Structures are given as structure tokens and as C-alpha cells.
Amino acid sequence: MSKYEDPLGNINSTFIILSETFIQRISESVFVGLCDIVGTSQMVAMRRDVMDIREMVGNQAKTIGSSMLSGSYREGFRLEGSDVDVMYWLNNHSVIWDLSQSQYYKTHRQTLILCDCSDSPPGFTLLYLLSPSRDRQIHGACVRMYNRYYLSSSEFRQICIFAFQKSDNTTPHGPCASVTSGGREFDHALCFVSDFWPPSASSWIDRCHSWPQPHVVNDIVKNGCHFVAIGHPLGNHEDLEWRISFSLAERKLVYVMNHCQFVTYGLLKLILTEIFNNGVGDDDKLLCSYHMKTAVFWVIQQNTIPHWSPQNLLGGFWVCFKLILKWVYEGVCPNFFIPDNNMFLSKIHGVKQHQLFIRLSELYEKGLAFLLHSPCIRSYIIDVLYNPRNSICTDDHTLISEAQFDRNILLYETLLDGPINQLDTQICIRYLHAIEQMIGSPLLTQYQVHKLQNMTAMILQYTAFTLHMETYTPDNKLRYRADKMSCHMLKLAAKFGFITDMLYIAMYYYKTLRYTEALSIIEMIKVKLAQPYVMCMGNVNIDMYYIEAVGGQSWSKKMRQAAAWIILLSNEIHYINELIPEQQSALKNHTFPLGVPPLVLLYMLEILCYRHVDTMQAQTALDDLQTLVHYAQVQLIPSDSRNISWQILGICQQVTGNLQAALYSYQQSLRQKPFHRIQTATEMRIQSVCQLA
Incomplete structure (x- = not known):
């Protein structure tokens, strides 16, 4: 195998005659390109x-x-x-x-x-x-x-x-x-x-x-x-x-x-x-x-x-x-x-x-x-061949901006593995105890601290809704205590989580028939989401993000003050009755939790609450939801969430009596990428609409 000894190989005419310095520049260019693909x-x-x-x-x-x-x-x-x-x-x-x-x-x-x-x-x-x-x-x-x-x-x-x-x-x-x-x-x-x-x-x-x-x-x-x-x-x-x-x-x-x-x-x-x-x-x-x-x-x-x-x-x-x-x-x-x-x-x-x-x-x-x-590598080589004098910076901190880094955390790492399976209050307590034992460790990195905070918020939300589901008792005092604990845990979770984690409080208030309180939370979320510096599912005005918000701060602080994320609904927890068929369909197919874009869930809750408070406002919220689902870009409704978004629009149209529009929305849901595997629920809803029409 002596013929395989030259560490740089036999460079053919495609590379012309390349000096060692030129090979180094190509190496640097490929390194920068791979940091884009592999990560810094x-x-x-x-x-x-x-x-x-x-x-x-x-x-x-x-x-x-x-x-x-x-x-x-x-x-x-x-x-x-x-x-x-x-x-x-x-x-x-x-x-x-x-x-x-x-x-x-x-x-x-x-x-x-x-x-x-x-x-x-x-x-x-x-x-x-x-x-x-x-x-x-x-x-x-x-x-x-x-x-x-x-x-x-x-x-x-x-x-x-x-x-x-x-x-x-x-x-x-x-x-x-x-x-x-x-x-x-x-x-x-x-x-x-x-x-x-x-x-x-x-x-x-x-x-x-x-x-x-x-x-x-x-x-x-x-x-x-x-x-x-x-x-x-x-x-x-x-x-x-x-x-x-x-x-x-x-x-x-x-x-x-x-x-x-x-x-x-x-x-x-x-x-x-x-x-x-x-x-x-x-x-x-x-x-x-x-x-x-x-x-x-x-x-x-x-x-x-x-x-x-x-x-x-x-x-x-x-x-x-x-x-x-x-x-x-x-x-x-x-x-x-x-x-x-x-x-x-x-x-x-x-x-x-x-x-x-x-x-x-x-x-x-x-x-x-x-x-x-190689399609991924080719352009980085050609860049050097055509622009041999361009400077190439391989410094880690200049290869990716703070906003890009934060966006990657939000999009790919924040909720890496989603909800925990086989939930009950005892499992939730064990998770909280494990987190409590680790949270004060001086060996944790800032990203591990952030992950623990994120997990704490998630477990508290699970515990609050699971406790509500498990509390079947005629004793008013026990129900009151359980309700008070659930509310406290959801408010505490909102202090650890994203802006949009407040939607869990609104869902709980709606589930327990406190429509005015739920609407108050929804208005607070609207104000926060309207700020120009908010990073919503990875989309952000970079200048505003730095100038008016949290540039240079810890990611934990950024998460609380300037980040919004998709709402993950565990298929084993009944957050609101209107989504139970979808959760049952997803659970039967052992798929991911329902990932609902925050604005879609916000408008849904607003419609459901206003139905009991102000029907005119309910119609306004329905119009907003319809506009969002029909015309929203992928930044607001990712392709993986389009089927559940059309489904939710159909549900809201059906409960407000617009059966023809609901039928169209359900049909649109079936045409989307079946990420959440909710087709069984969609077909059931189409059948019920046809029977009512």
C-alpha cells in the first residue's frame, strides 16, 4: 500500500497546481462551511x-x-x-x-x-x-x-x-x-x-x-x-x-x-x-x-x-x-x-x-x-478557487452571532426530548426532587442551568394538570387545596419558562370555567408577544433583540423575557376538552405530543372564553385565527404544525356554528403533512359536521 502515502493526495487539473498555502486556505474554508453544518x-x-x-x-x-x-x-x-x-x-x-x-x-x-x-x-x-x-x-x-x-x-x-x-x-x-x-x-x-x-x-x-x-x-x-x-x-x-x-x-x-x-x-x-x-x-x-x-x-x-x-x-x-x-x-x-x-x-x-x-x-x-x-462542501472549495485573496476567519465566536446561537437553542435544543411518558403525580415529584438535588451544583454550565429551569417549568405544568385530573373527590376543601396548588405551580412555571408558558395558566383557567381570568392572562401574553424584540419560534428582529432586550444576558433570562415557543401538549393529559379527540388519536398512534403554535392556541382560547363572555369579541378572535391559519408564513405556523392548526380553526368554527367553514378546515387538515397523526379525529369531526349540516 506504499502508493497511498501522500497526505494531500494527487491533486488533478480541477485544482490546477495548488501550493501548500492554498491547500491551507481551502481547508480553512471547508472548516468554516462545516461549522455551519456540524456546528461551532x-x-x-x-x-x-x-x-x-x-x-x-x-x-x-x-x-x-x-x-x-x-x-x-x-x-x-x-x-x-x-x-x-x-x-x-x-x-x-x-x-x-x-x-x-x-x-x-x-x-x-x-x-x-x-x-x-x-x-x-x-x-x-x-x-x-x-x-x-x-x-x-x-x-x-x-x-x-x-x-x-x-x-x-x-x-x-x-x-x-x-x-x-x-x-x-x-x-x-x-x-x-x-x-x-x-x-x-x-x-x-x-x-x-x-x-x-x-x-x-x-x-x-x-x-x-x-x-x-x-x-x-x-x-x-x-x-x-x-x-x-x-x-x-x-x-x-x-x-x-x-x-x-x-x-x-x-x-x-x-x-x-x-x-x-x-x-x-x-x-x-x-x-x-x-x-x-x-x-x-x-x-x-x-x-x-x-x-x-x-x-x-x-x-x-x-x-x-x-x-x-x-x-x-x-x-x-x-x-x-x-x-x-x-x-x-x-x-x-x-x-x-x-x-x-x-x-x-x-x-x-x-x-x-x-x-x-x-x-x-x-x-x-x-x-x-x-x-x-459533495454538494455540501463544493461551494466552500470553489469560493477559494475563485477568490484566493479573500480572508477567512475560523474563530469560533465570529462564525455564529449571538442571535443565531440563541435561535439554535430555541429551535433544536430547548425541548429536545419533549414530555415525559407515563405521567402521574408520583413520577412528577421524583423528577422535581432530582432537579432540586442538581440545581445548586457549581459544576453546571449556563445551558444546563437553563435546561433544568426548562424541565422544572415542564414538570410543574404536568403536575398541575395531572393533579387536577387525579382529584376526584366530593370534598370541597380537598378540591380547593388541589386547585390552589395547581394554580401556584402554573404561575411558578411561568417564571421559569417562556413568555408563551403563560398559556398553560390560561388553559387551566378555561378548564376550570374562569373565563375572565383566562382572558386577562391572554391579554398579558398579547402585550408581551407584540414587543419587537421577541424571538418567536426562532424568528426575531436582530437589531431590536440586542438594542431593546437581552443581548449579552444569560439564556435563562432571555427565555423568560424575550422568547416564545411552540406549546407542547402531552397526549396523556387533558388540558382542554376541545382537544381530547386529537390527543387520543395521537396517543393511539404513539406519536409526538401535539405541537400547537402559540398564536393558534392563544386565539383558540380567546374564542372559547369569549363565547361565554362576549360573542362579538369571540367573532373578532375567530377572524384573527382564520387570517393567521390561511395566510401565515412558516415562521408563525411551521409545516409540521399546519395539520393541527387547520384542525383547531375547524374546531373553533364548529363551536361557533359555522359548519361549512369547519368542514373546509377539517379537509384542509387532512391535506397537510400528517405530523401529529390526528387523521382519526379529523375524520370523526368531518362525520359529525356532515350529520349536523
Whole structure:
């Protein structure tokens, strides 16, 4: 493989003859472009902070099991089409590597599982129970062999599929149940956890001389590993084998990359999608994102690139590309933690290996010019070729303005994972207790503090409405106390949340027949939303945002004073009776909570309240809602919310007696993108309108 030694490749005529300085300028330009796509270091750090604190609170509030977001989404990427990987495990089941490790557990409380790697390929193992499991499903997934009860990975995958069976859009994907919801793919995996590092990965510890640093190695080793339900296709017991998963370790390694290394990883992921796998059928996509990540890990650890910087981005990329090409040529891709585990063994061999090598070799012969085939990267290269003297700034703080940064927080991170499932007041209390324990920590970043405040507001809102739903008593005093507590929690939530969180108070007042109080809250919200500096669902007058509002302030303050966001209505809570059919339809289809644009909900509540107070004002509010839904731009009603917006307009028209207009609105709702999967409710309402007409 000596021909693959030039770190910059063979630059063909497309690049003319480029000096090293010119290559550096192209690298800088591509780096800036990738920061636009992948995110600046500050943006990526914020994403990770938000996800870390959400996971910590969630796991502390849970009693039976734990979960972990993994994969590229957790690493900080927000690339289009990326799936979201979630791992789940029971806290009372632990895997050990030898019997001596059982001394660290209370065996009367913990079900211990022992690894048996003696007859499995590297990176895989059999798992057998040392004591009966108290979980019937786990016990039912066991197969008796050699007088032991082995956990069957194939049976466990069926349990996973059943556990996350949402509708006809759930399919098996490796060890996961893959669920498509809201245009995004979620991979759910049930797994087991070990508190101990695998003996077969001990060589990795010895390799870590320069990267990662010793304290990172120690942190990774002490957190052990996971086991996911997939066997090796060439193993002796494929249906029983489990793959050792280093997802947690990989996340920690990605976290300690510098930003140029992370951007290089992002560039490889983009090239994989746009060039390596472009036009290739799913069965022929032999390379995957995990191979790209593994290449970056090896290149960083082997210290092949002495200095990772924006000026040397393409040099680092080229070394990674050559390593992948070498692996394909040899048919060996060594797992970063267990090198004996050849990740090409079952897929990349024979004719397919040869074809892939030819394909990659052709790209190599083009040199860096093959990057021109990437739609995302092409323009940043051409900019330098046509404007070689333009200055390029790679400073993180100048690549994105404060307003753009705030907009990204609002649009993509604020309510990252939405409402909590299976709500009751006890679960809400556990979440609040977990938040209370963390809120005073001096180690929290400002984005984690903001996320905790956001979660506090959300949990208080859930608790208030859940308490109202659960309080079925003829005792007036108890009902009064519950009502007073609910009102107090909603007002407290409004102090932590967005401007539009006051709408939860208005909904509660409407639900409890306090129409005048609800209208008073609505007027207050209108005044706040009318301010020119308010950032509503990411849309803002930048000059006003800085001059008249909160430029330079903490995001927590910005959220309270100058940010409005879509209203998420958990499908398990009945906020107002008029939306129950829509929530039931969404709940039946296991989809996202109803995401209602704030102005749509505001006008709806105004119409419903004024029906009992002033019918003329109700008609005025209905006219405003009709104008909004008919003519609003995507900034006010995103495409994902158009079906629920038309539905709400139809509901308001129906309750005010305009059946013909309501029928038209319901029909329009059916024509929109079915993001909320409320078609059942829409069809039911159309039928009721036709019967009344």
C-alpha cells in the first residue's frame, strides 16, 4: 500500500497546481462551511450539556431502569437524516466477567449474569444467568444449554420489537426496534450493563499513551460497557450471542476530541452519505458511520497528524481516508477497543470488497478534487478557487452571532426530548426532587442551568394538570387545596419558562370555567408577544433583540423575557376538552405530543372564553385565527404544525356554528403533512359536521 502515502493526495487539473498555502486556505474554508453544518465548538458543547443534564435527571428519577442516548445525535451532530439511538437497561440486572466480581453485589437484590466468551468471536459473548431473573420476560428469553440458562439475543430482539411496537412503522434494525416518528428514525435497544471493563479490551488501556489522557481512560474503564442483542453472523451461536457495546466509551472519546477532529469526523460522515454511498442500494452500502468514527479514533491515537487545526483539516481528512482505503484493501477493519474484532469480516469480502476498493481507489486518484462531488462542501472549495485573496476567519465566536446561537437553542435544543411518558403525580415529584438535588451544583454550565429551569417549568405544568385530573373527590376543601396548588405551580412555571408558558395558566383557567381570568392572562401574553424584540419560534428582529432586550444576558433570562415557543401538549393529559379527540388519536398512534403554535392556541382560547363572555369579541378572535391559519408564513405556523392548526380553526368554527367553514378546515387538515397523526379525529369531526349540516 506504499502508493497511498501522500497526505494531500494527487491533486488533478480541477485544482490546477495548488501550493501548500492554498491547500491551507481551502481547508480553512471547508472548516468554516462545516461549522455551519456540524456546528461551532460552542454550539456542539451546548448540545452535549443539554443532553447530559436531561439524561442525569431522567435516570435519577427512574427507579427500575436507566436509559442512555447514544450515537451521532448524542455526540453533538444534527445532520439531516441522522437517526436517534436510545439504549435501555434494568438496574437490578448486572453482567460480570468472572465469579469473583459477584462480591460487589447484594445477590438477593441483584440478578447476576456471567459472560462466556470461550466459544464466540472477538467482541461477542454468551450471557447466562447465575440466578433466576425476577423479570418474566427475561426469564422467558432464556435457552437451556450445557445445564445453564443462556439469554437468547434473538428472543430478546423480539421483546424489544414488542416493547416499542408503535404501529406499522416499527421494524427490526440490528439489535434495535426502529421507529419512524415525525420524519425521524428512532432506534431503541434493550440491553444489559456491566460495571467492569471487558478483559478482551485490556490492550486498549495499554495503547493509550498520548490519547486519550489518563483521567479519561480511567473514567471510561470504571464505567464498564453494555451488551446489545445481536450475534456475529459467523459465530457458532449467532442466536444466543451478544455484542459488546462501547457506546458510552465512544461518546466520552468524541467529547475529548478537539473541534477540528470533531469536524473531520463530521466531514467523513458527510462524504459517506454524499459520495461513498451515493446512488448505492441499501444492501450494497458496505461502509457505515461507525467505520468513519473508528478511523478517526485510530488516526488520533496513532498521532499520525501532529497538529489538528482548521489549516490542516483536509490533511487530517486525507489520512483518515487513506486508512479506510487500506482497511478495504486488506479486508480488515479492527475495532478500536478489541482489534481482533474485524468489523469487515461478515460484510466486506470477496467480490464486494474488490468492487468497493476499486470505487474508493478511483476517488483516491482524483485527490482532494473528489470533494467537489459533495454538494455540501463544493461551494466552500470553489469560493477559494475563485477568490484566493479573500480572508477567512475560523474563530469560533465570529462564525455564529449571538442571535443565531440563541435561535439554535430555541429551535433544536430547548425541548429536545419533549414530555415525559407515563405521567402521574408520583413520577412528577421524583423528577422535581432530582432537579432540586442538581440545581445548586457549581459544576453546571449556563445551558444546563437553563435546561433544568426548562424541565422544572415542564414538570410543574404536568403536575398541575395531572393533579387536577387525579382529584376526584366530593370534598370541597380537598378540591380547593388541589386547585390552589395547581394554580401556584402554573404561575411558578411561568417564571421559569417562556413568555408563551403563560398559556398553560390560561388553559387551566378555561378548564376550570374562569373565563375572565383566562382572558386577562391572554391579554398579558398579547402585550408581551407584540414587543419587537421577541424571538418567536426562532424568528426575531436582530437589531431590536440586542438594542431593546437581552443581548449579552444569560439564556435563562432571555427565555423568560424575550422568547416564545411552540406549546407542547402531552397526549396523556387533558388540558382542554376541545382537544381530547386529537390527543387520543395521537396517543393511539404513539406519536409526538401535539405541537400547537402559540398564536393558534392563544386565539383558540380567546374564542372559547369569549363565547361565554362576549360573542362579538369571540367573532373578532375567530377572524384573527382564520387570517393567521390561511395566510401565515412558516415562521408563525411551521409545516409540521399546519395539520393541527387547520384542525383547531375547524374546531373553533364548529363551536361557533359555522359548519361549512369547519368542514373546509377539517379537509384542509387532512391535506397537510400528517405530523401529529390526528387523521382519526379529523375524520370523526368531518362525520359529525356532515350529520349536523
